[in-house]
Amino acid sequence: MKKIITYALITIGLMYLSQWLIYKGLRLNKEGVYHKYSTIFLDKNNYNALILGSSRAEMHFDTKLLDSLTGLNAFNAGVSGASIKMSFIVLKSYLLNSQMPKTIFLEIDFHISHLKTDTIFNFPRYFCYLSNPVLYSELNKIDSRFVQFKYNPFYSLPFSGINSLSPSLHGWLGKSATYDFFYDKGFFKNTVVDNYDHFDVKQFTGFIHPETRQYLDSFMLFANKNKCKLVFTISPVYKNAEMEVLNKPQIINEFQNIAKAHHVDFINLSSDSAVSNHHYYFEDNYHMLYLGAQIYTRKIAAFYNNIPR
Amino acid sequence: MLFNSIIFLFFLPLVFLGYWVLKSNYRQGFLLLASYYFYFSYNPWFLILLIGTSTLDYYLAKFISQSDNENKRKVLLAISLISSLGVLCAFKYSVFIYNSFSSIIYSEYSALNSIIIPAGLSFYTFQSISYTIDVYRKKYKATDSLEDFLLFVSFFPHMVAGPIMRHNDLMPQLKKKHYFKSINWEAFAKLTIWGFFKKMVIADNLSMIVTPIFKDVSHYSGSTLLIAGFLFVIQVYADFSGYSDIATGVAKLFGINLSLNWNRPLLSKSLHEFWSRWHISLTTWFREYLYVGLGGNRKGNSRWLLNIFIVFLISGLWHGAAYTVVIWGALHGVFYIIEILFMKKFPTIKVNPILGWLYLILIHTLTLTVFRALSINDVGIIVSKMIFHFNISMSFVELREVVDVFFLLVCLIVCLLLFLKELNEEYHLIQNIKGYSNFYKPAFYIFILVSIFILGNFNSNQFIYFQF
Numbered sequence: 001m002k003k004i005i006t007y008a009l010i011t012i013g014l015m016y017l018s019q020w021l022i023y024k025g026l027r028l029n030k031e032g033v034y035h036k037y038s039t040i041f042l043d044k045n046n047y048n049a050l051i052l053g054s055s056r057a058e059m060h061f062d063t064k065l066l067d068s069l070t071g072l073n074a075f076n077a078g079v080s081g082a083s084i085k086m087s088f089i090v091l092k093s094y095l096l097n098s099q100m101p102k103t104i105f106l107e108i109d110f111h112i113s114h115l116k117t118d119t120i121f122n123f124p125r126y127f128c129y130l131s132n133p134v135l136y137s138e139l140n141k142i143d144s145r146f147v148q149f150k151y152n153p154f155y156s157l158p159f160s161g162i163n164s165l166s167p168s169l170h171g172w173l174g175k176s177a178t179y180d181f182f183y184d185k186g187f188f189k190n191t192v193v194d195n196y197d198h199f200d201v202k203q204f205t206g207f208i209h210p211e212t213r214q215y216l217d218s219f220m221l222f223a224n225k226n227k228c229k230l231v232f233t234i235s236p237v238y239k240n241a242e243m244e245v246l247n248k249p250q251i252i253n254e255f256q257n258i259a260k261a262h263h264v265d266f267i268n269l270s271s272d273s274a275v276s277n278h279h280y281y282f283e284d285n286y287h288m289l290y291l292g293a294q295i296y297t298r299k300i301a302a303f304y305n306n307i308p309r
Numbered sequence: 310m311l312f313n314s315i316i317f318l319f320f321l322p323l324v325f326l327g328y329w330v331l332k333s334n335y336r337q338g339f340l341l342l343a344s345y346y347f348y349f350s351y352n353p354w355f356l357i358l359l360i361g362t363s364t365l366d367y368y369l370a371k372f373i374s375q376s377d378n379e380n381k382r383k384v385l386l387a388i389s390l391i392s393s394l395g396v397l398c399a400f401k402y403s404v405f406i407y408n409s410f411s412s413i414i415y416s417e418y419s420a421l422n423s424i425i426i427p428a429g430l431s432f433y434t435f436q437s438i439s440y441t442i443d444v445y446r447k448k449y450k451a452t453d454s455l456e457d458f459l460l461f462v463s464f465f466p467h468m469v470a471g472p473i474m475r476h477n478d479l480m481p482q483l484k485k486k487h488y489f490k491s492i493n494w495e496a497f498a499k500l501t502i503w504g505f506f507k508k509m510v511i512a513d514n515l516s517m518i519v520t521p522i523f524k525d526v527s528h529y530s531g532s533t534l535l536i537a538g539f540l541f542v543i544q545v546y547a548d549f550s551g552y553s554d555i556a557t558g559v560a561k562l563f564g565i566n567l568s569l570n571w572n573r574p575l576l577s578k579s580l581h582e583f584w585s586r587w588h589i590s591l592t593t594w595f596r597e598y599l600y601v602g603l604g605g606n607r608k609g610n611s612r613w614l615l616n617i618f619i620v621f622l623i624s625g626l627w628h629g630a631a632y633t634v635v636i637w638g639a640l641h642g643v644f645y646i647i648e649i650l651f652m653k654k655f656p657t658i659k660v661n662p663i664l665g666w667l668y669l670i671l672i673h674t675l676t677l678t679v680f681r682a683l684s685i686n687d688v689g690i691i692v693s694k695m696i697f698h699f700n701i702s703m704s705f706v707e708l709r710e711v712v713d714v715f716f717l718l719v720c721l722i723v724c725l726l727l728f729l730k731e732l733n734e735e736y737h738l739i740q741n742i743k744g745y746s747n748f749y750k751p752a753f754y755i756f757i758l759v760s761i762f763i764l765g766n767f768n769s770n771q772f773i774y775f776q777f
Contacts, residue, residue: 010755014755014759015759018759153762154762157763158762158765161767162514162716162763162764166713169715178713
């Protein structure tokens with residue numbers, strides 16, 4: 001019996017040690033996606049502009065280009081798979097250590113605004129940042145398993161899986177991985193062209209889910225209270241996506257009306273013909289490649305510079 | 310219910326607790342109910358099939374045992390075989406036969422294509438058949454208790470993927486009174502930990518490399534296909550022997566010893582040796598009930614070789630209803646016969662063990678590559694690629710397209726660990742060093758347990774042999 005208890009204790013100890021080593025390694029990354037998340041959730045920052053949204057925000061806002069054209073010091077905090085609700089959680093978690101930005105660009109995903117956001121996309125990537133109490137408590141509200149993810153390595157490590165080992169090792173060794181160079185100030189330079197079928201169109205009628213609306217309101221209220229300039233943006237989609245969302249003009253109109261009612265600037269480039277009509281600017285229907293992102297960022301900068309302040 | 314599923318984590322302790330809390334008279338009944346629940350969780354309808362076929366075999370065996378009339382006994386045996394094999398064929402081979410004919414006549418979607426094969430059908434059918442044949446051969450009398458027989462067929466640790474147990478091996482153990490203090494905890498821990506490691510860390514991670522390559526064989530060079538074939542050899546072994554290890558370990562919690570099903574087959578130095586170590590319970594089954602039935606080696610040399618070939622061909626068919634699998638069986642039969650003829654011609658020749666091992670691995674890899682191919686057409690592509698596009702320098706680039714270098718490295722290390730462990734067991738390399746039992750052995754299993762959580766694939770992938 002004594003032996004069994006000893007073995008069990010050693011196993012438990014090793015599991016906690018492994019968890020600490022893996023997550024610490026991820027946080028030690030000085031480049032790449034884990035460095036980006038460390039910047040958002042753990043570092044003290046003084047950026048005066050923040051870009052929020054999903055992978056579309058992450059891949060479409062070239063922060064360095066935006067800085068050079070507008071004089072802003074922006075950070076791209078777009079997180080792949082993030083809903084408006086998740087973007088709000090990212091903002092609140094960011095503000096725990098960092099100062100309030102003067103400007104927030106919130107990328108609107110009109111094509112998924114009808115979805116209820118009761119799941120967290122790719123949730124294991126947040127495990128190593130759960131020491132951020134705001135992030136932890138907000139994620140735990142959505143998914144109660146986060147208590148286990150934070151405190152129980154027997155539960156969390158199988159979810160982190162083998163995929164977290166390589167970036168963790170890179171972190172400990174201070175080396176960069178292949179895709180780490182694609183990140184710059186949170187912007188993901190998307191030059192990877194998959195064999196994506198651009199013509200895969202699934203038609204549906206969209207709408208703004210009450211929860212999406214609720215979190216848009218939260219954003220607007222929060223920005224107003226903190227004297228922060230909020231800008232809603234919609235980046236270009238490939239022309240096929242126009243066919244996909246049957247009532248696209250209506251939905252965008254609704255977003256525009258919400259923005260207008262709250263005096264929020266609204267930049268809609270979803271059908272920008274200079275980009276939308278050319279498949280070589282796109283990885284798929286909704287994600288632009290680096291070339292498209294540059295055109296879009298320039299246009300955003302031009303709009304921003306013309307907004308009266 | 311899979312061994313590597315969350316529900317099994319609750320099921321096993323509950324069954325264990327229930328079994329040992331109950332009085333010994335009720336334990337068998339309880340274990341039978343638990344086994345049926347285990348099977349019920351796969352598909353409730355197939356439980357009816359399991360109960361139906363095993364009940365029928367029980368009564369037929371009983372009548373065979375009671376009868377002295379040889380003709381009647383033969384008829385009863387025939388009914389048992391036809392019903393058991395009929396069910397097996399209906400589920401497993403009807404689609405194959407239908408597709409084989411329909412592709413000649415016309416090609417059209419058939420409802421047959423949507424037939425689901427009951428999990429473990431081939432295993433429990435063979436177990437049941439062995440019982441009726443043994444009773445017919447008067448090896449032992451039929452059991453009087455239906456409950457005993459139903460549990461013999463459906464004892465949950467081994468029901469869906471073996472080992473295929475013999476009546477005289479398992480039945481006395483099930484009937485025996487067991488004592489809690491006699492549970493072999495160490496064996497349970499070692500077998501289950503190592504079994505889960507083989508399944509979740511080795512097999513399931515290797516499948517991440519193997520599956521995409523065999524999905525699109527025309528995209529890869531011959532050398533990459535050969536590497537994928539070799540990885541599949543390890544995947545199948547780790548997957549199936551992992552299941553057997555877990556099954557054997559779990560059975561120990563109820564005081565039951567399942568028979569050895571895998572005896573480090575990948576360390577064999579000939580095909581002959583390989584088949585005495587690989588899936589032992591099935592090989593023995595084929596030897597005793599098919600090979601002997603065909604006449605074995607009693608009817609002259611050519612008939613003997615033909616019998617061997619037939620056994621391998623049917624063994625191929627047992628593994629799956631597809632031409633690729635039948636070819637795999639036939640190839641093994643041919644190489645096995647060549648080996649026999651070679652040994653007869655040169656009885657004094659001693660093959661270098663390393664050369665023998667390399668030969669075995671090459672043959673096993675090539676034949677299993679055919680087994681894994683998705684169609685006959687793919688087999689043709691693989692063969693042509695291996696002959697005309699064998700480019701080892703391309704393989705690393707192609708493998709990197711499938712998974713990253715780190716993942717490849719992890720797979721390489723865990724495969725190496727598997728071989729080293731088996732080499733140690735085979736040749737007793739470090740057993741005698743000081744502190745082996747008290748330190749190195751427990752440290753190894755703790756390391757393996759932690760590795761399962763860190764490196765394991767927790768997506769509850771089915772065991773490969775469930776489909777056989």
